[in-house]
Amino acid sequence: xxxxxxxxxxxxxxxxxxxxxxxxxxxQSWVNEDTKTVYxxxxxxxxxxxxxxxxxxxxxxxxxxxxxxxxxxxESNQAAKALEAEYPGYLFQRVLISGVEQPSISIPSLGxxxxxxxxxxxxxxxxxxIYYIPKSKSDAVRAAYTDxxxxxxxxxxxxxxxxxxxxxxxxxxxxxxxxxxxxxxxxASVVQQYAIFSKQLDRMGIQYKTTKEALAKxxxxxxxxxxxxxxxxxxxxxxxxxxQTRRGSIKIHGExxxxxxxxxxxxxxYLMIREKADE
Amino acid sequence: MYLLIAxxxxxxxxxxxxxxxFAENAAQNVNTALTLYPDSEDQNLxxxxxxxxxxxxxxxxxxxxxxxxxxxxxxxxxSLENAGAxxxxxxxxxxxxxxxxxxxxxxxxxxxxxxxxxxxxxxxxTSSQKDAIPLKILFNELDFSxxxxxxxDDIGVNAVLTGIGAKVFKAAIDTPDLMKVDYCYQSQGLGPxxxxxxxxxxxxxYDDFQSHFSAGGFFWHAQIDAEIEKLIxxxxxSIVINGGDAKEEEYVKSISDEIVEKLxxxxxxxxxxxxxxxxxxxxxxxxxITNREELTTVHWDMMKRDNVIHEACIPVTLSGLKPYYxxxxxxADATN
Numbered sequence: 001x002x003x004x005x006x007x008x009x010x011x012x013x014x015x016x017x018x019x020x021x022x023x024x025x026x027x028q029s030w031v032n033e034d035t036k037t038v039y040x041x042x043x044x045x046x047x048x049x050x051x052x053x054x055x056x057x058x059x060x061x062x063x064x065x066x067x068x069x070x071x072x073x074x075e076s077n078q079a080a081k082a083l084e085a086e087y088p089g090y091l092f093q094r095v096l097i098s099g100v101e102q103p104s105i106s107i108p109s110l111g112x113x114x115x116x117x118x119x120x121x122x123x124x125x126x127x128x129x130i131y132y133i134p135k136s137k138s139d140a141v142r143a144a145y146t147d148x149x150x151x152x153x154x155x156x157x158x159x160x161x162x163x164x165x166x167x168x169x170x171x172x173x174x175x176x177x178x179x180x181x182x183x184x185x186x187x188a189s190v191v192q193q194y195a196i197f198s199k200q201l202d203r204m205g206i207q208y209k210t211t212k213e214a215l216a217k218x219x220x221x222x223x224x225x226x227x228x229x230x231x232x233x234x235x236x237x238x239x240x241x242x243x244q245t246r247r248g249s250i251k252i253h254g255e256x257x258x259x260x261x262x263x264x265x266x267x268x269x270y271l272m273i274r275e276k277a278d279e
Numbered sequence: 280m281y282l283l284i285a286x287x288x289x290x291x292x293x294x295x296x297x298x299x300x301f302a303e304n305a306a307q308n309v310n311t312a313l314t315l316y317p318d319s320e321d322q323n324l325x326x327x328x329x330x331x332x333x334x335x336x337x338x339x340x341x342x343x344x345x346x347x348x349x350x351x352x353x354x355x356x357x358s359l360e361n362a363g364a365x366x367x368x369x370x371x372x373x374x375x376x377x378x379x380x381x382x383x384x385x386x387x388x389x390x391x392x393x394x395x396x397x398x399x400x401x402x403x404x405t406s407s408q409k410d411a412i413p414l415k416i417l418f419n420e421l422d423f424s425x426x427x428x429x430x431x432d433d434i435g436v437n438a439v440l441t442g443i444g445a446k447v448f449k450a451a452i453d454t455p456d457l458m459k460v461d462y463c464y465q466s467q468g469l470g471p472x473x474x475x476x477x478x479x480x481x482x483x484x485y486d487d488f489q490s491h492f493s494a495g496g497f498f499w500h501a502q503i504d505a506e507i508e509k510l511i512x513x514x515x516x517s518i519v520i521n522g523g524d525a526k527e528e529e530y531v532k533s534i535s536d537e538i539v540e541k542l543x544x545x546x547x548x549x550x551x552x553x554x555x556x557x558x559x560x561x562x563x564x565x566x567x568i569t570n571r572e573e574l575t576t577v578h579w580d581m582m583k584r585d586n587v588i589h590e591a592c593i594p595v596t597l598s599g600l601k602p603y604y605x606x607x608x609x610x611a612d613a614t615n
Contacts (some may be wrong), residue, residue, distance in 0.1 A: 042312065066594070096302075
């Protein structure tokens with residue numbers, strides 16, 4: 001009991017003395033187990049800065065906005081290390097962003113919510129703009145500037161990542177097994193029927209050779225009872241061998257899996273960097 | 280950095296015929312912010328694009344930014360209609376610290392890097408509102424070189440500002456952010472890897488388009504692509520993907536191009552390519568007069584990489600000019 005109390009108090013002390021640290025937002029990631037590759041999407045940054053301009057009643061302040069996947073997010077290193085720790089020995093590759101969907105900006109204190117045009121940089125979309133704020137809205141903007149809801153940028157980025165996908169899957173019913181013994185139970189008759197079945201497979205419009213091969217194998221492995229011990233002295237005995245087929249619900253299945261490029265979209269998950277507004 | 284630029288220039292000249300593969304990012308386990316395109320021929324060569332920009336500095340002492348702002352009519356008491364300013368600057372693309380570190384780590388691993396060869400480039404302003412002319416109240420003109428330079432070349436921009444533009448920018452030079460423009464470029468390279476077996480039943484495809492065409496009108500390319508997708512769902516066209524990194528929609532687009540070439544004819548439409556342009560585009564298609572009976576089912580293996588034009592931009596922000604204010608801002612009306 002005494003040990004337990006000491007244990008709890010040590011834990012409590014550690015919790016109390018741990019530096020208060022903001023949690024790093026993890027990067028979005030996708031794992032391809034076949035190639036042991038982790039595809040990750042770094043979190044972009046949204047940097048804002050409010051400066052007094054005083055050029056004219058309509059150009060009183062200026063709000064500078066920079067949204068970027070190119071400029072390094074200060075949290076990225078830590079997030080990357082966390083990902084590496086989670087997947088030791090894997091390859092890590094940043095995704096190639098191919099497009100952006102429905103980007104829009106919202107600044108409630110300016111009464112603004114509108115879709116925006118983003119440019120494509122090699123690392124992803126970016127938006128950089130200077131908004132000029134009229135004197136009539138300056139106080140409202142300055143009052144709201146430090147609020148978490150001062151500005152919001154929404155949208156999605158699109159990219160492709162390779163992943164294994166079943167591109168063809170075919171199931172045959174158990175009547176296929178009955179077909180194998182339809183002209184007799186001896187091995188010669190079964191082989192003859194198997195050859196007919198193979199030709200039927202060619203006419204079924206199966207796209208992939210590998211699916212066909214898997215079905216052909218599945219028929220042999222699942223329809224025939226291969227467990228009974230046999231003793232054969234000659235070829236004649238082999239051809240006359242009585243073949244038992246299995247009964248009941250039998251699943252004959254063939255499929256082909258390929259690595260294909262899957263289009264993925266992911267919402268903006270940015271880190272906000274708010275520079276102090278000048279007076 | 281100079282060593283890096285020198286090696287990049289050397290590599291550039293010795294690999295003029297090789298081109299980047301834009302469908303792949305070869306930067307693995309290097310850094311979170313690096314994109315490297317592999318070369319089509321040299322397995323040890325990779326392409327990058329500088330990801331940042333900076334104003335050029337003069338060779339004088341003290342060194343000054345290559346930026347000039349000369350205004351008139353602002354201090355004379357005249358109306359703003361008679362005021363204005365001439366703004367000129369020279370910038371260049373640079374790698375930011377994170378990209379430099381990532382490239383150096385890649386080079387120290389025995390790889391070679393080269394800057395992306397640029398075909399065309401343009402400097403422009405982006406409006407904060409979709410489809411609006413950007414900052415038209417502030418600018419009368421924005422001029423830049425019409426010819427593409429290398430990634431390392433200087434980017435020169437001249438602008439004539441309106442009266443209010445002159446007033447705003449004169450004040451903005453005193454703030455951390457003066458102006459944001461985009462340096463956009465096009466570069467040629469190779470697209471995704473296609474590897475598939477394709478079957479097209481041209482007779483069914485023809486019948487399908489004929490049934491739509493009999494209702495009159497033309498096909499836009501996007502409509503053809505959508506129809507091709509339906510024909511794939513109806514098994515008049517089949518695509519068996521055997522590998523590669525092309526997406527399904529890219530296969531559809533490629534097959535659509537084949538079908539357009541075989542069955543369609545383009546029609547010249549009076550559609551300007553842009554608001555400012557005067558070009559024409561082959562925007563719509565009709566069915567060619569074809570002997571239906573000659574059409575057959577065609578199979579082909581699609582194993583290729585297409586040449587593609589890669590378009591991207593780099594933000595150019597003019598900032599940090601405040602310390603140089605007295606050297607770079609001139610009043611044309613001031614008497615000497």
